[in-house]
Amino acid sequence: MSPIKTAPAALRADDEQLRARYIDEVLGLLYPGDSPAATGGPSVEYLVIPNARKPRLLVPADDRRVAAAAVRRYAEPQGRLARLKRDAVVTALRTGLSGLLLRDRLRIRPGGDTIDAYLDRALGPGLRLSVHIGPARANRKPVLQLLDAEGHTRAFAKLGTSALTRTLVRAEANALAAVGAAGLRTVQVPDVMHAGQWGEHEVLVQSALPVWRPRAPLTAPRLAAAMLEVARCCGTSHGTLAGSGYWTRLRERLAAVAGHAEGAALSSAAERIVRATGNVNLSFGSWHGDWSPWNMAGVEGAVLVWDWERFTPGVPIGYDALHHALQVGIGRSPSAGQAVNDLVAAAPDLMLPFGVVHRQAVEVTALLYLVDLATRYVTDRQAEAGARLGVLGSWLLPVLVARVEAL
Template identity: 85%
Template sequence: MKTAPTELRAGDEQLRAQYVAEVLSLLYPGRGERAVEYLVIPNARRPRLLVPADDRRVAAAAVRRYAEPQSRLARLKRDAVVAALRTGLSGLLLRDRLTLSPGADTIDAYLGRTVGAGLRLSVHIGPARANRKPVLQLLDAAGQTVAFAKLGTSALTRELVRAEGNALAAVGSAGLRAVRVPGVLHAGQWGEHEVLVQSALPVWQPRAPLSAPRLAGAMLEVARCCGTGHGTLAGSGYWNRLRARLDAVAGHPEGAALRGAAERIAGAAGGVELSFGSWHGDWSPWNMAGLAGAVLVWDWERFTPGVPLGFDALHHALQIGIGRSPSAGQAVSELVATAPDVLLPFGVVHRQAIEVTTLLYLIDLATRYVTDRQAEAGARLGVLGSWLLPVLVARVEAL
């Protein structure tokens, strides 16, 4: 992704540091005599990952296996940290540690009872978002990644964790061939928190070139996995569900603007014929990996059946555009301009269907941002009026 402006980066770093304390107090409540110690990667000022401080092999594996960096520079930095951990130089280069003395009811104890004894944890520290949640990598004593666990700790994230469990059950039984998804190892509650443990996809394996046709084929497989349908926008279940979501945020200034845009689309193009299927909901470059035999796809918490075909392709294109364009607003404009090519593999070829599908995707995404209160949570793109809404409103008014 394109880096944020300096002031936004500084704010995000501060929020991440605050979040570390919140997460650890949640994972290790109470007070006891046994000490738990984590190394902060890369440091306490810019925390990204917490790894066990008492086992160099597990700590190095946790850094190496968590995710594949998106740039060459990021990979070099990751490899330097791994080398420091493996050789014992981490004491010189990685000085920031966090020590806790929790009670007996910790997340380690819960996962030991439900998943398996002897597992070690690393903790991912993500950017500020309304849907941010503790994500844990579970490793065995040999440093092999066994699973990933997600915890829903708020009303929104509990709902998302449950939704992802249901989504994985649905797509996991759909007989996908091109796409490989995690399996559900455990779903339950730890106190008031929702817990989902998923098998680890082999993201550390060598990547294979992922051509545009192969990517579109994987997205089509997901689109068809729960069946497809055809009909007008105005007569679709999708329109009814979207309208209900928009009604729920109509009191928000941006929600009111979105509802007005949606109603204008329905009035001008409600009779347009569309095809409907499922979408992953957040198919972005960092939620997937292309291997020789399959496309690995994770983070299924936004999976939804019955949406216009092509939503995943539009979302993927927009995320790439945001990373490459000078501004997010320009990325939206470029998405609208390139939509005919993006949607072609999905059979969306008529001009009005292309335009309606693209505008509905933008409204759908924006409605999610408002519903989740991303702006209030400090998300970098949470303020829709600064990038998405101006383009959307202008295009809708031109219908």
């Protein structure tokens, strides 16, 4: 299947270029009415980490302690070299050598109500913020790390600034309330500290999970147990696919994208799945919706899990395990298409801890997960946003269609 025709030329731009372009957009949102800070009046100044060509983080330029802490808590480095680079930046900030290593700065003069002022009103004064610069995605939104004067991370704030991201921010607030009230013992989730509106933007502030606690090995059984706890947190049900509320909701989502080339292919694949396996009994529960290695951490006594904006009850149990395995596979496989094939092949072992052992139940759960994920991509218009895997015809759809035709 060929890539969608609506994919923009920006898909050919590399990730660094797209992140660099995003800086102006996000600062314009956070500091409306800004103008060049040449003379007079207070201004806001950020260091661009590591530089303006490869931006990942904006940190306050006027406070070395806060800036160093923001970099240190920004993300868990993947590998020794990445850790060494992170530590070098932290040391430069702490010692005052950042002027030599970190030369790119952004200075703006706010001309209206700023996000800093809003957060002061909502949470009290004294918090400083750093700004995460994420990859191009339809659901990309400003994510702010909030630190106190001592450099301790107190919270994270998300801003919904488009129709899609406003919906996702509200959904995450509701999800955290539901999951937080479920009495989880293995999984620890953030607390909602504030939810409100700043102008036309949705704002969600959530507590920082204790990622600084001693790490504990996140073995496959421990990970599966955490996912199973989430699957059961809002209750479970059992029944056939064809008679389930899940199938009703999925058909509605597919109907909404039927006019899209990929949407039509997905709808056809889903209908074929139901015709072939609609009488298979499945167990339904909740899933986190984006359980990826970068959205969790294993510490002593708990599995920390964040980014709950895709949390959904009433889906076939096992979706989280499939999603996690696919994200890991995409990072390791020679191609994303190969990762999808590997996922389907590994599904029997992935589903075993969830009690999904019947061959047809395993197969239909894996294929439905791929349909569900692909429907999300099309609905969100990820390709048009420049997302790296947004063009489904280049990786997911060919594998899915081939697997469904073999039913």
